[in-house]
Amino acid sequence: MNDYERIEKAMAYMVAHAAEQPNLETVAAHVHLSAFHFQRLFCRYAGISPKRFLQALTLERGKQLMHSSTSLLDIAHTLGLSGGSRLYDHFVQLEAVTPGEYKRQGEGVEIAYGVHETPLGRLFVAVTPRGICRMGFVDTTNSEELLARLAKEWPRSTLQHNTESTRYAVERLFTEPEEGATAVSLHVTGTNFQIAVWRALLTIPEGQFASYSHIAQALGSPKSSRAVGNAVGANPIALWIPCHRVIQQSGALGGYRWGLEKKQMVQAWELALAHTDNTALAPSLTT
Template identity: 55%
Template sequence: MTDYERIEKAIYFISAHLHSQPGLDEIAAHLHLSPFHFQRMFCRWAGVTPKRFLQVLTLERAKQLLRDSKSLLEVSDSLGLSSGSRLYDHFVQLEAVTPGEYKIGGAGLSIAYAVHDTPFGPAFIASTSRGVCQFSFMQDRTLAVHLADLSCKWPQAVFYEERQATQAIIDAMFGMAGRPDRPVSLHVKGTNFQVSVWRALLHIPPAAVVSYSQIAKAVGRPNAVRAVGSAVGANPVALLIPCHRVIQQGGKLGGYHWGEARKHAIHAWESARYEGFAPEEAAQAEYSLF
């Protein structure tokens, strides 16, 4: 079992027992680990203590984040990111295919793909010469299934496996190569409405959240909340287009195409990097949930 699989199991347990505020011993026992080893593993992976993670999951915190959300239409030159930040969502450049390109289904395009390990489990990534066109977690699906999905979107394109080029994108996404020296480009295919929603998502700062209704207002369709939900769910590039930052109006995280536990994990991971809680602090944190 990988560290992420253990973390995922812990997240399911914590989420299911929020009402009883489980202690470190109880969570560790569920994973058949000693409290000491569970605490070290959790801090190494998430950059926060289990106690801090439990705070991330609370409904009141989510409600406060929603109250603090700024207009998605407000473009800021500075998002207040620390030098240790791991994601650079404001450094993402999105390009949508033209109607003519949409019609020919990727004819003349070569698309590189590969499967890479990430902090949230193995992921499938594909990229054209113009940018990332798909990023999806493997879940329990095979490579053939992911390739079939890609082929449905780009039926006339040529696909080839290329680990070196795609590894560079993974390194940029998760901060393994330092700050990118150029925007991470996305090359997406969707309806005008879907693309407008995806562009709005790019304006949500890391570790922040917004509601579906806020997205609807931002794209000029305040009554299209359900349509916004469908567009968010159709996001072809997980993480870089941060659909995980959209939650229910009441503060609950809600569903996620790649699993609710993974959504919780991503929120905690971002919070560790953008809310002033440094990973080294977690590593030295007191051996206790409380």
């Protein structure tokens, strides 16, 4: 087990046992480390302390956080969702595949792909010359499935395993961008409605949540909550398009393609980062 796997396993353990409020020694023992070593390792890789992560898991988040998210989505709708959106800690430019590109099915496009280890789990990443086109959590059983899905979506493209070309897509999630850094571009395929929903997700800041109905209202289609849910579930780029920030009106988690445990893990990590003065950053990511 490497250090990234230890951090992911520790987070998963805290998610599963949040109600029991396990102490530092208990979580450290679960990943076969001393409490001292585990504390240092967790802070270094996750950018937060284990205690902060556990506190974030137990916060009463639904109503108080959704209230502010609603107004933010209203503002986004007023400004127009057709343009690029400002993600609060990262600048993101979302571009849709053009009709011409869709018709050519990726002909002449080189797509680099790779798998990277992160504190939240292993990520499959694919990028075109125009931006990130696919990102999702993988394990030893489904990485080939994501590659096959990519090939089906871009059947005439040239796929090349190249982690040096995909590394930036993951590192920018876990490290502070340098001053003057260019925007992170997302290059996605979807219907006009899906694109609108994904743009709306980019307006939800780190550590806050919106419901499916809030997003439907922001898009001017208050009765389209189910369609919004389908679009959220079809999100091709995990984390950068933050579908994990969408929950049910009741405050319940809702669904997540990569499992509810993973959704809780990502939410707690972001929530802890958004409500702490701790400036520790994760180290460079490995392939």
